[in-house]
Amino acid sequence: MPTSPIEYADASPAVRAVFDDIKATRNVPDVNNFWKYLARDPALLTRTWQSVKEVMQPGALDALTKEMIYVAVSVTNGCDYCIASHTAGARKAGMTDAMFGELLAVVGMANETNRLANGYRVPVDAAFEQ
Amino acid sequence: MPTSPIEYADASPAVRAVFDDIKATRNVPDVNNFWKYLARDPALLTRTWQSVKEVMQPGALDALTKEMIYVAVSVTNGCDYCIASHTAGARKAGMTDAMFGELLAVVGMANETNRLANGYRVPVDAAFEQ
Amino acid sequence: MPTSPIEYADASPAVRAVFDDIKATRNVPDVNNFWKYLARDPALLTRTWQSVKEVMQPGALDALTKEMIYVAVSVTNGCDYCIASHTAGARKAGMTDAMFGELLAVVGMANETNRLANGYRVPVDAAFEQ
Amino acid sequence: MPTSPIEYADASPAVRAVFDDIKATRNVPDVNNFWKYLARDPALLTRTWQSVKEVMQPGALDALTKEMIYVAVSVTNGCDYCIASHTAGARKAGMTDAMFGELLAVVGMANETNRLANGYRVPVDAAFEQ
Amino acid sequence: MPTSPIEYADASPAVRAVFDDIKATRNVPDVNNFWKYLARDPALLTRTWQSVKEVMQPGALDALTKEMIYVAVSVTNGCDYCIASHTAGARKAGMTDAMFGELLAVVGMANETNRLANGYRVPVDAAFEQ
Amino acid sequence: MPTSPIEYADASPAVRAVFDDIKATRNVPDVNNFWKYLARDPALLTRTWQSVKEVMQPGALDALTKEMIYVAVSVTNGCDYCIASHTAGARKAGMTDAMFGELLAVVGMANETNRLANGYRVPVDAAFEQ
Numbered sequence: 001m002p003t004s005p006i007e008y009a010d011a012s013p014a015v016r017a018v019f020d021d022i023k024a025t026r027n028v029p030d031v032n033n034f035w036k037y038l039a040r041d042p043a044l045l046t047r048t049w050q051s052v053k054e055v056m057q058p059g060a061l062d063a064l065t066k067e068m069i070y071v072a073v074s075v076t077n078g079c080d081y082c083i084a085s086h087t088a089g090a091r092k093a094g095m096t097d098a099m100f101g102e103l104l105a106v107v108g109m110a111n112e113t114n115r116l117a118n119g120y121r122v123p124v125d126a127a128f129e130q
Numbered sequence: 131m132p133t134s135p136i137e138y139a140d141a142s143p144a145v146r147a148v149f150d151d152i153k154a155t156r157n158v159p160d161v162n163n164f165w166k167y168l169a170r171d172p173a174l175l176t177r178t179w180q181s182v183k184e185v186m187q188p189g190a191l192d193a194l195t196k197e198m199i200y201v202a203v204s205v206t207n208g209c210d211y212c213i214a215s216h217t218a219g220a221r222k223a224g225m226t227d228a229m230f231g232e233l234l235a236v237v238g239m240a241n242e243t244n245r246l247a248n249g250y251r252v253p254v255d256a257a258f259e260q
Numbered sequence: 261m262p263t264s265p266i267e268y269a270d271a272s273p274a275v276r277a278v279f280d281d282i283k284a285t286r287n288v289p290d291v292n293n294f295w296k297y298l299a300r301d302p303a304l305l306t307r308t309w310q311s312v313k314e315v316m317q318p319g320a321l322d323a324l325t326k327e328m329i330y331v332a333v334s335v336t337n338g339c340d341y342c343i344a345s346h347t348a349g350a351r352k353a354g355m356t357d358a359m360f361g362e363l364l365a366v367v368g369m370a371n372e373t374n375r376l377a378n379g380y381r382v383p384v385d386a387a388f389e390q
Numbered sequence: 391m392p393t394s395p396i397e398y399a400d401a402s403p404a405v406r407a408v409f410d411d412i413k414a415t416r417n418v419p420d421v422n423n424f425w426k427y428l429a430r431d432p433a434l435l436t437r438t439w440q441s442v443k444e445v446m447q448p449g450a451l452d453a454l455t456k457e458m459i460y461v462a463v464s465v466t467n468g469c470d471y472c473i474a475s476h477t478a479g480a481r482k483a484g485m486t487d488a489m490f491g492e493l494l495a496v497v498g499m500a501n502e503t504n505r506l507a508n509g510y511r512v513p514v515d516a517a518f519e520q
Numbered sequence: 521m522p523t524s525p526i527e528y529a530d531a532s533p534a535v536r537a538v539f540d541d542i543k544a545t546r547n548v549p550d551v552n553n554f555w556k557y558l559a560r561d562p563a564l565l566t567r568t569w570q571s572v573k574e575v576m577q578p579g580a581l582d583a584l585t586k587e588m589i590y591v592a593v594s595v596t597n598g599c600d601y602c603i604a605s606h607t608a609g610a611r612k613a614g615m616t617d618a619m620f621g622e623l624l625a626v627v628g629m630a631n632e633t634n635r636l637a638n639g640y641r642v643p644v645d646a647a648f649e650q
Numbered sequence: 651m652p653t654s655p656i657e658y659a660d661a662s663p664a665v666r667a668v669f670d671d672i673k674a675t676r677n678v679p680d681v682n683n684f685w686k687y688l689a690r691d692p693a694l695l696t697r698t699w700q701s702v703k704e705v706m707q708p709g710a711l712d713a714l715t716k717e718m719i720y721v722a723v724s725v726t727n728g729c730d731y732c733i734a735s736h737t738a739g740a741r742k743a744g745m746t747d748a749m750f751g752e753l754l755a756v757v758g759m760a761n762e763t764n765r766l767a768n769g770y771r772v773p774v775d776a777a778f779e780q
Binding site: 325328336369373375383389 | 438455458462464472489499502513
């Protein structure tokens, strides 16, 4: 029996409080499925949202750059849900088609050269260690 | 017998031409180990450099953003050589300590939530498919 | 043309013998899809079942712990079939909702801190090597 | 220039407070390298420790089971630092040689069958979806 | 809004030229979806096709061996699209059912022993370094 | 305390029997480190060797092709021990420098296009499903 999502109407006050904060922070009418599934474990939901909120707020890096990094990791791991949700997030933050194309080109190239470095067992240059 | 690197002094004219272009493009006195190992296969060396040069040049995304995306992929894959070389590349392109800290925080969080989405088998929201 | 499964009625005696042992060992009326697909290669089917049977039997670790470890690996790799089948196996072995929530929380955290250790290139403490 | 660790003697009050809590919670004379590197980013250090502390405390799953799950993920990802530190953690929590052997046997088997399920493109059984 | 594919009838002359070369090289009536999606980024499409064409042509390794290596990587990464397309490519190049079974058996075994080597932290033999 | 290897002189009769079979099958004077570490768990040692012996024997695929597939998986996973040992194994089975170069080129390209397929969320062509 797979986990089923919890909708706002059926949520406990603690879960509703997190859902409300997500909606207010992101200015969206409803939370996406990820949070509805995590709501099965209120402690996990609360901790994950607090961490995501803190990590993804603009700081030394802006929101768009952070969303693109999220996409890069998700594409590398092959997490389809996360690719879909964070590509949407990056587009909302201003990612154009051209930026998306370049993002994927870099992700593809990095995945290739990571394996070339592995396969040739290239030692780290002394210059990178100093 | 592991592959050994090819130094400039021992390189064929074709390999030297690639090494020269890398040095000129990046304004460095020598190429890093990665290229010296790939030089064992001149066709691979040439194609990989041409692709990296094209992909990493500033376009819709600037050089720093591209280097940070490269780091994000390399950290996710656990490629130590690539982490060392592209962290150096990102710092050269202007990455501060604060930016590096936020980059790794996003990479860590994305790797965590990728697995939470997998584990709860969260279906993609209809809103992300339109 | 993708591989198609082999049902019991169409199976060779050698395949039926494996299916019978799976059903008897697990006390289930039919084998799940994984085994029906592996049946295309009877040697692989036989070897894989013998290994799984030996590895998953209770020993120093009980059956539930072993199923949860299986889920942890499958979630990390993003193998949806294996997440579904071994989550079902873990629940059958006694995993509660609270245990499942904590399992995924640990898996998520480990995937995050694995990358923080990679990104900061943390050397192994001497204390862990002795 | 790689990140260098921060020792207690050189740490800010905020970092010392986290180090003190780690030492008290785990009853150890010093924190391990992971925390000394994360200390370069006090916000990351604080958030990561709070999450690890919360996630790893005994609950529906005991401390040993949680440490073994951590090892399973780290081995799957090939994070050598995390394998070393969490194998040490699991042994401290009571993992015997026999338990360690069975843990790795399950991790190995799961990594194998994950790929067999991928390669044969096995569809999830209807029974696992209900 | 996910990326949509570009059909030949709607393609620019530059994209059509790549599509034509793919069709001629592979002797197929239409390109597969992968290329129709990459066509959103003509520079990526062109570079990727040139690299794939160069890498996959028979050389020291024949076409079938190269396709099976492609399948091995795709199965390890869990890329369902690539498993489906390169298994089809390998079959077209002559892969029999028996070869496919052995290919997946090796891939499964390698994924298992990779983790056993990680988990036991096995040092590389001096004989392999010389 | 990390696992230490077991040398032949210190091995139990059961472990010696496996070591003897490895040495005879491969015609080598000593087993490599991998087996000396697995010897800590004689059941795992025996089962793993039996499986490796069965899977790696020439069949529909020859020994060299199987070793190159092993390298492809190990490079993709970044398992340095396995890259070193199976590259040595492939060379012993006849892999030339040119073959090794092409092997890594295919592995690199597959790792790149796997992520492009993920990132563009390319649906499997109907032709591949029939």
